[in-house]
Amino acid sequence: MYYFYPVKLEEAQQKFIQGWGQLGASWGINRTMAQIQAVLLLSPKPLCTDEIMEKLQISRGNANMNIRELVAWGVAYKSFIKGDRKEYYYSEKDMWELAKKVSRERKKRELEPLVKILGELQTIEGNNKEVKEMNKVVKSAGLMAKRAESILDLVMKLEEKVFFKWFRRK
Amino acid sequence: MYYFYPVKLEEAQQKFIQGWGQLGASWGINRTMAQIQAVLLLSPKPLCTDEIMEKLQISRGNANMNIRELVAWGVAYKSFIKGDRKEYYYSEKDMWELAKKVSRERKKRELEPLVKILGELQTIEGNNKEVKEMNKVVKSAGLMAKRAESILDLVMKLEEKVFFKWFRRK
DNA sequence: TTATATTTTCAGAAATAATTGAAAGTTTAA
């Protein structure tokens, strides 16, 4: 029994890290970045760069860049231990907060550029089918994008207040 | 004036195609696949492979693979013209329907694998911090995933009619 | 100061993903 837990834990952690990385990758987020997030999520205490490098077997440069990116997204934080010069990092652990921050970042990076482009494509004049189709598509895509933004805003505003209560009941 | 519209249209189309491709790319969807979708969206009539190859300057193999992928996702359809042996393709033009189909596909490809993995990581026994953190994370990630699925389902069930009315009020 | 610890950068290497194009496969018309 003494021997059993640690092995099982390692295995489970590895599985979680892989799955989380895969999820990130299919969302257009660097796989390593997502894996680092997973490692931080699983750690009960802040970790330094070397510990992360060790855990994921990656280089210092890679670790550094991706950690910084996580901090820039607001899903990981720096932490200092007095008497120690190293920087330590820990993850946002509230999944709802995490989801909100990722949504916000993606909205900024993806939806907004499209909305900008659509705005630049003001109605074109003309009577042929192609022009009409163009105007129709630009208009409906713009509506859709706004709609998506509204839904996101709405969902994010609902906040724990509603969702927590709702989901705790299940 | 005769000369003016076509140039402007071409430009606008190109801009839209690029923007749409970019959106797709940042969503982990092949850029060319998204661009083909954009071309079909802009076209008032179904297009054959050669027309798409011509418009995007891509090879037959590339065009074929990505068109098929679009059809597999359910966001483009085949169409036949009698007396013509070629297959023609047209896009789903209802943006709301399009969004629903993409969501459905992504949910299947991304959320579900994570939920499966989390399910396999049943509670591990043990009293140390790492084990406790592991169990906590697995549980909250599972809850979050279910929550995301619920929100998606809910949003997708609300018909266009409801949203239209609702958003027009704002 | 100077030395040491730590973080950051970035050119080149490695890994991954997308694309081509020609050959093989399929369908249809005659």
Place this chain on the structure above:
DNA sequence: TTAAACTTTCAATTATTTCTGAAAATATAA
């Protein structure tokens, strides 16, 4: 049948992204 029209496949190539590791920059302690 056979031939022509068209679609699909896939090995090889090309493009893109990610990663490494060592050097440069920065920060802290002595």
